[in-house]
Amino acid sequence: MNQASLPVAIIGAGPVGLAAAAYLLARGETPLVLEAGPAAGHAIRQWHHVRMFTPWRFCVDRAAAALLATRGWSPPPAEDLPTGGELVARYLEPLAAALAPYLHVNARVIAVSRQNTDKLRTAGRERLPFVLRIAAPDGTTRRVMARAVIDASGTWFTPNPAGADGLPALGERQAAERIASGIPDVLGADREIYRGRKTAVVGSGHSALNALIELAALREEAPGTRLHWLIRKDRIETAFGGEAADALPARGALGIAARALVEAGAVEVLAPFRIEAIGRGAGGALRIEGDHAGAPAQLAADRMIVATGFRPDFTMLREVRLALDPWLECAGSIGPLIDPNLHSCGTVRPHGAAALAHPEADFFIAGMKSYGRAPTFLLATGYEQVRSIAAHLVGDEEAAARVELELPETGVCTARPAPRIAVPSAKSCCGAAKPEPAIAAARADCCG
Numbered sequence: 001m002n003q004a005s006l007p008v009a010i011i012g013a014g015p016v017g018l019a020a021a022a023y024l025l026a027r028g029e030t031p032l033v034l035e036a037g038p039a040a041g042h043a044i045r046q047w048h049h050v051r052m053f054t055p056w057r058f059c060v061d062r063a064a065a066a067l068l069a070t071r072g073w074s075p076p077p078a079e080d081l082p083t084g085g086e087l088v089a090r091y092l093e094p095l096a097a098a099l100a101p102y103l104h105v106n107a108r109v110i111a112v113s114r115q116n117t118d119k120l121r122t123a124g125r126e127r128l129p130f131v132l133r134i135a136a137p138d139g140t141t142r143r144v145m146a147r148a149v150i151d152a153s154g155t156w157f158t159p160n161p162a163g164a165d166g167l168p169a170l171g172e173r174q175a176a177e178r179i180a181s182g183i184p185d186v187l188g189a190d191r192e193i194y195r196g197r198k199t200a201v202v203g204s205g206h207s208a209l210n211a212l213i214e215l216a217a218l219r220e221e222a223p224g225t226r227l228h229w230l231i232r233k234d235r236i237e238t239a240f241g242g243e244a245a246d247a248l249p250a251r252g253a254l255g256i257a258a259r260a261l262v263e264a265g266a267v268e269v270l271a272p273f274r275i276e277a278i279g280r281g282a283g284g285a286l287r288i289e290g291d292h293a294g295a296p297a298q299l300a301a302d303r304m305i306v307a308t309g310f311r312p313d314f315t316m317l318r319e320v321r322l323a324l325d326p327w328l329e330c331a332g333s334i335g336p337l338i339d340p341n342l343h344s345c346g347t348v349r350p351h352g353a354a355a356l357a358h359p360e361a362d363f364f365i366a367g368m369k370s371y372g373r374a375p376t377f378l379l380a381t382g383y384e385q386v387r388s389i390a391a392h393l394v395g396d397e398e399a400a401a402r403v404e405l406e407l408p409e410t411g412v413c414t415a416r417p418a419p420r421i422a423v424p425s426a427k428s429c430c431g432a433a434k435p436e437p438a439i440a441a442a443r444a445d446c447c448g
């Protein structure tokens, strides 16, 4: 088969997958975007009610904007902050329409491999086309061939559990009907679920802060609404983030608002609380059991919101040769750039195809999923990733290596850079391995 005539398959029609398609199209390639959900932006539609902390200018990709401009689209005000729903309606839907000939919805990729071989064989592997197996909602399956694959399938649908061990707490799955993941629509569709009830919010990232702020607003109108905040970390201060020093003011504002709620006593904080089990009490109420500051503890709650982050799902990539960071599960060698053990600030550095490469030639993980379990991904970083990957796939290595992105820095990195244990593809940012340019820059930040 003539590989060159095959499309580049893109898994996921989120903002990064669609941007990848726009870059490939601009370079004369044929993208094939495969989306599991019924429409583009399927994951973001689940958090449509959440206001983003980056303004439009960081949310719109350049190649996508250029494609949209040919259809009379005008960009939203650069400094306004969209909600997830606005991002879909004003940007992703028009972009999906522009890419309609290349976009297949209700097409869940369930496996990726190379034609007529499996993961074991090395000789000539890079010359074999990729085979993607796709499942439709009715369960029927088909396969498509591709000359390269970009996995931009995100992590939204595989949230972390409440259990402190990284495993679901005992009983957590059985209690699922009373547990929400991510950011439920507390002030909208889910209002009656939380109004006048006692909710335990678990987690210390921006999603947890968002949920707390909305629950506190609900408490204003229904004083019976009570909220507890359970975090695994020892000190609540670490959950407030950069606050006023954050270069993204809307992100900093979340920490400022959460601190004010805690200081006003509107939120009862339990830190550290390490959840071990979730049982059911009278009337089906949740009984959250664990260790609170070294002593066994129990907390009763009507509902839980578990906002402990997300993790990537590699099930469909079982036959692909991957380079993954051992603990972040991020792609290629970007671990030292984004490891929260090293960088508490959330500053992210642009990087491209070279740092994202896997042993599998012409295969890339981009977007939210490329960060694995690290919580600091920004759309602008993902757009730079796929710009570089598209350049690499057409052989323009000069453009692939160029960094074309300036990102805001928070300037509040408080983590002491602990040495990373050396792994073959990703050495410590303070280690001795020859670094990629972006990793070298991060090392300079860390190690002076």
Ligand SMILES: Cc1cc2nc3c(=O)[nH]c(=O)nc-3n(C[C@H](O)[C@H](O)[C@H](O)COP(=O)(O)OP(=O)(O)OC[C@H]3O[C@@H](n4cnc5c(N)ncnc54)[C@H](O)[C@@H]3O)c2cc1C
Residues within 6 Å of the ligand: 011, 012, 013, 014, 015, 016, 017, 034, 035, 036, 037, 040, 041, 042, 043, 044, 047, 050, 051, 052, 053, 054, 058, 107, 108, 109, 110, 152, 153, 154, 155, 156, 183, 207, 316, 366, 367, 368, 369, 377, 378, 379, 380, 382
């Ligand atoms: C609540 C929230 C707020 C955020 N706010 C910001 C912000 O303000 N600024 C910012 O820069 N970033 C923000 N982020 C981070 C990040 O930019 C978003 O998560 C963004 O949606 C990531 O884009 P993506 O294209 O990588 O993945 P996603 O948007 O998650 O898209 C992945 C797509 O792949 C599809 N898919 C999944 N599995 C398969 C499969 N097997 N086959 C086919 N399709 C599949 C999904 O249905 C989905 O449509 C936020 C994230 C969250 C959760």
